[in-house]
Amino acid sequence: MLKFAANLTMMFTEHPFPQRFAAAAAAGFRGVEFLFPYDHTPQEVAQWLDENKLENALFNLPPGDWAAGERGIACLPGREEEFRAGVQKGLEYAKALGTKRVHMMAGLIPADADLAVCRATYLTNLRHAAGVFEPHGITVVIEPINGRDMPGYFLVTQAQGHEMREASGAPNVKVQMDFYHAQIVEGDLAMKFRQHFDGIGHVQIASVPARNEPDDGEVNYPYLYRVLEELGYDGWIGCEYRPRGRTEDGLGWLAAVSKGEAK
Secondary structure: OOEEEEEOOOOOOOOOHHHHHHHHHHOOOOEEEOOOOOOOOHHHHHHHHHHOOOEEEEEEOOOOOHHHOOOEOOOOOOOHHHHHHHHHHHHHHHHHHOOOEEEOOEOEOOOOOOHHHHHHHHHHHHHHHHHHHHHHOOEEEEOOOOOOOOOOEOOOOHHHHHHHHHHHOOOOEEEEEEHHHHHHHOOOHHHHHHHHHHHEEEEEEOOOOOOOOOOOOOOOHHHHHHHHHHHOOOOEEEEOOOOOOOHHHHOHHHHHHHOOOOO
């Protein structure tokens, strides 16, 4: 049985963030994810989850100065102390929320960067994060992101992600496969998923090219759902998409999957 988690950063934005938990539960979701919980205390977010009988599937570690355009700092030399403080903050939230997967954003490659130094910095930070989270049974996931939406991002392809995963040497490091990003970058989604299945720790979905509900566009999601079921994928599927209109009005795709009617 596939498990879908509503992304509360992108979905149910008709409501203030605290009210999105109840809206997601009312729509039939049992899990939620979001980019960042840090505008609220761990106790507040945990309460919203508990009140609505929701599981937190995923959130991101602190990304640096998001408002200024930073998209993670793990690959940035000289930011190691800030990164480690962010890991500790992420751990505080993960423990309070019962979260079993956190996403470590890599960051944008500086224009004058030495790529070898960025790679070494990234691996050092990844190993540190994995070591901090491992005693708590928490997996660190890393995500390749397409260069159209995020030019200059350190990780782009699934192969790069799995190379970093293997180089980390940490058993609790996995790769996040967002089918939206992967389709834009390289396609061949089903075969890539089969190839890397053992190293995949989280899945996300959205239509391509518009990043709306996964019921239109060039990706055949009903086929991919069958592949996930065939392989026994038992993790969450994060719905990281921008609804075309009111979120609840666009959930026909979820009802079809739940009823086994998706073709």
